[in-house]
Amino acid sequence: MTMESRPSLWLCLLLCGAAIGVGAQQADKPLTNADVVKMVKGGLPESVVVSTIRSHPGKFDVSPDGLIALHKAGVTPSEMDAIMAAQGKDRPASPSPSAAGTAEGGAPASKSRMPKAFLMDGASRELPLEKTQLAETKTKPSSMRNLAADSAVTQAMQAGVNTAVTGTAMHMNSGVGGSAMGQAGSILSGMMAHRKPSVTYVWGVANPVSANVLQKSLPSFSVNFSNTPGVTLDDFEPAIVKLTPAQNTCRIVGATQGKEDMRSSPAADWQIYSSFLEERVGVKSEKVKPGQYKIAPTSPLMTGEYAIVLRPISKSKKFSGGDVARAQGEGLMFDAVWSFQISNEAE
Numbered sequence: 451m452t453m454e455s456r457p458s459l460w461l462c463l464l465l466c467g468a469a470i471g472v473g474a475q476q477a478d479k480p481l482t483n484a485d486v487v488k489m490v491k492g493g494l495p496e497s498v499v500v501s502t503i504r505s506h507p508g509k510f511d512v513s514p515d516g517l518i519a520l521h522k523a524g525v526t527p528s529e530m531d532a533i534m535a536a537q538g539k540d541r542p543a544s545p546s547p548s549a550a551g552t553a554e555g556g557a558p559a560s561k562s563r564m565p566k567a568f569l570m571d572g573a574s575r576e577l578p579l580e581k582t583q584l585a586e587t588k589t590k591p592s593s594m595r596n597l598a599a600d601s602a603v604t605q606a607m608q609a610g611v612n613t614a615v616t617g618t619a620m621h622m623n624s625g626v627g628g629s630a631m632g633q634a635g636s637i638l639s640g641m642m643a644h645r646k647p648s649v650t651y652v653w654g655v656a657n658p659v660s661a662n663v664l665q666k667s668l669p670s671f672s673v674n675f676s677n678t679p680g681v682t683l684d685d686f687e688p689a690i691v692k693l694t695p696a697q698n699t700c701r702i703v704g705a706t707q708g709k710e711d712m713r714s715s716p717a718a719d720w721q722i723y724s725s726f727l728e729e730r731v732g733v734k735s736e737k738v739k740p741g742q743y744k745i746a747p748t749s750p751l752m753t754g755e756y757a758i759v760l761r762p763i764s765k766s767k768k769f770s771g772g773d774v775a776r777a778q779g780e781g782l783m784f785d786a787v788w789s790f791q792i793s794n795e796a797e
Contacts, residue, residue, distance in 0.1 A: 480509035483516055486533065487523040496526050503532040510537045521680035526778050530679055531563050565675035567688075567758050567788040569664070570744070574672065577662055577758070577788040581777050582653040582703055583607050584713070584785075591650050591705040591727040598696035600652075607654050607700040649710050653703040653785070658695055660755060660789040667750035667796040671758055675786075676741025680779030683740035685767060686760050690747060692729040693755035693789065701755050703787060704728030708771075715771040722774070722784060724765050731756065753796065757789040 481503060489499045510516070510533050520530060568574040585606030589596060597603055673688040675681065693701035706726045732748040745758070760783045773781030 480507045481536075482509055483511050483520060483533075486510075486525060486529065487520065490524050490526075490529070496528055499529050500532045503529065503536050508533065508536040512537050517679050521779055524772075524776070524778070526776065527563055527679065527782060534563065563677045563679055565673070565678050565760060565783065565786050567674075568672045569662075569790075570670045570672050571666065577671075577790065580655055580787050580789055581782070582655055582785045582787050583700065584774070585652045585654065586649045586710075587652060589650055591652075591707060594694040594702055594704075594727065594729060597650075597652055597705055597727075598694045598702050601697075603652050603654070603702070604697045604699045607656065607696070648707050650705055650707050651713070652705040654696065654700040655693060655703060655757065655787055655789050656700055658698045658700065660701075660757075660791040662788075662790040663793050664790050665793055665796050667752075667792055668747060669751075669790070670744065670746035671788075673743045673745060673758060673760075674741065675760060675783065676739070678741070678779075678782065681741075681783055682780075685762055685764070685780075686783055687735060687737075687763055688743050688745045689759050689761045690731040690733050690745065691757055691759055692731060693757055694729070695755060701757075701789065703757060703759065712771040713775045718768045718770045718773075720769045720771050720774070721766055722769050723762050723767060726765075751792045751796075753792050753794050755789065755791055757787045759787050760784065 486499065486503065489502065494502075511519075512534060517530065520533070525533075564579060566579070567577045569577055583606075585603045587597070587600050587602040587606075589600045589602070591597060671688070675686065676683060691703060693703060696702050704726050705728075706722055706724075708720060708722070712720050731751065733745050734748050736744040738744060762784075769780055769784060773779045774784060775781070777785045
């Protein structure tokens, strides 16, 4: 090597070292709310955003204003859970479940931000949250039986397009057809050959039967949605509905008509429940405190499929189609379902 080339070599090494140092410094820089919003707006899948939050140091604003801003920016409940978990890493450890006690409704206390339902049968047992699938059809919502027999509905439910939710959520108002949320999330499958002023939206639960088989015809439940972000607690209450099996593919929860592009609208102008078709069961409901209820059927349930759902107290309440499509905020409330089956041997 010549003497003339040495300055260039040293300069190159110096620049490389500086670049590595800057990269390391950026890698160690704590994530903020703005970083998460940037990833969400950039169209990254929810799983990637959650993994990034978990694997990097964070300095998040989890104040009420900070959480509301995240919700409005489209951050999902799972992403918010990851933020809350990351923010709590440097705080004192939470007490053990035995020390934490129970919520006022009798269910185990929980800091989760997702709505929860518990079967109160001696010792409480948490039921898994299932987020409904949503299909479109030309069939008018005249009866649950007609919808269950509609091949367009069952094909949409069976298609399992539940990997494209982020794409649709990030292309709101783009006219992209078909979306769904991960883990049996909301399926929005375009079934229309020609554009119509309105279509029928059908909510359904994946699988033909529930894995939760109950041996009592008068079960009682505790429901807690008090920690769900972006929700006005006094606007909702739990209910029990009878599910209608559909061609051995799914169970229909309910349906309503709406504009064809309603699912992609960010505006809160969809009165989903004003003319919603469903088979509600008579219940006795006790409000323990805002967002916490005890609920039980008023008479023994017949053998079959049922579900606990969350419904707006006012039928005129308006929802954002975008929130429903991505199952976030109040859209998550309407999409949430806890299914169960009353067995033939139920007492």
